[in-house]
Amino acid sequence: MTSNRRIVDRTGIGLRLPHIAEVAATRPSAGWLEIHPENFLANPHAAELLIELSQFYPISVHTVGVSIGSASGLDRSHVRRVRTLIDLIDPVLVSGHLAWSTHIGEYLNDLLPLPYDEETLRLLASHIAEVQEAFGRPYLVENPSSYVGFGASTMSEVEFLAELVRRSGCQLLCDVSNVHLSAHNMGYNAYEYIDGLPADAIGELHLGGFTPEEDEANPGQELLIDTHATVVAEAAWNLYAYAIRRFGPKPTLIEWDNDIPPLATLMGEAARADVIAAKTIGPEVHRAVAR
Ligand SMILES: [Fe+2]
Numbered sequence: 001m002t003s004n005r006r007i008v009d010r011t012g013i014g015l016r017l018p019h020i021a022e023v024a025a026t027r028p029s030a031g032w033l034e035i036h037p038e039n040f041l042a043n044p045h046a047a048e049l050l051i052e053l054s055q056f057y058p059i060s061v062h063t064v065g066v067s068i069g070s071a072s073g074l075d076r077s078h079v080r081r082v083r084t085l086i087d088l089i090d091p092v093l094v095s096g097h098l099a100w101s102t103h104i105g106e107y108l109n110d111l112l113p114l115p116y117d118e119e120t121l122r123l124l125a126s127h128i129a130e131v132q133e134a135f136g137r138p139y140l141v142e143n144p145s146s147y148v149g150f151g152a153s154t155m156s157e158v159e160f161l162a163e164l165v166r167r168s169g170c171q172l173l174c175d176v177s178n179v180h181l182s183a184h185n186m187g188y189n190a191y192e193y194i195d196g197l198p199a200d201a202i203g204e205l206h207l208g209g210f211t212p213e214e215d216e217a218n219p220g221q222e223l224l225i226d227t228h229a230t231v232v233a234e235a236a237w238n239l240y241a242y243a244i245r246r247f248g249p250k251p252t253l254i255e256w257d258n259d260i261p262p263l264a265t266l267m268g269e270a271a272r273a274d275v276i277a278a279k280t281i282g283p284e285v286h287r288a289v290a291r
Helices: 017-026 044-053 076-089 118-135 157-168 176-186 190-196 234-247 263-281
Strands: 006-008 012-014 033-035 059-062 093-097 100-103 106-112 140-142 171-175 202-208 211-214 222-225 252-255 288-290
Touching (some): 012 263, 017 044, 017 263, 044 076, 059 076, 093 202, 157 190, 171 176, 176 222, 202 234, 234 263, 252 263
Parallel strands (some): 012 033, 012 252, 033 059, 059 093, 140 171, 202 252
Antiparallel strands (some): 006 288, 100 106, 211 222
């Protein structure tokens, strides 16, 4: 596994295709950039700009098509294509979701949930080992945004993630907004969830916007939907401060995938995360090491 480690001293932004030319031309002061490799694999011009940007910014690769939870096995040709991009940009972090999104070669346009039980643990630990071997570096697994649970689950999400870390040697990407959203939707305490995560395994934090919607199954109640289409909510900022107090400084990213705003709006959100980190843990220690 690579031992490349670089300091990330400011919050990063998700780099989406509508911003890539502007970012290449103006080089905003984002601490680092996170990309979805799937956006670049079939877009040689964007891939060229990305390779250029990788000389100026630490890059994180956040996969959306590596379906580690798929019972029908990993799509190895996709994993190989992602590895090709990894070799070109030498990312500081490589991550993906605790979910499944493919089944026997079919791509489902969603990140689907998994039951938290022994069978899923075994499947995921084996797929993560394969992915870490194929990518030649640790893989970070992100906590999902949840709307329903499985009656078949025999452990909580936090217990499941901690055991997955122990068995596979993976790290965790804690999406703080997902913790708030899932806690609201599923009826648990977001702060206790943060308390239960293995702090040493946290390699990255996400912050993204969500959208309240009427819960059709429970009229009068609100469901929070993980839209990544708006600014980070106050409750998520408060939970972020709590998380970095517990975990220490970690590479933090602002995600925005739909109704993409001007680049300046994203940079404003990143600056807010930096201010909170400086107030919470001090400017001199707000420096995170990414692999
Ligand atoms: Fe996320």
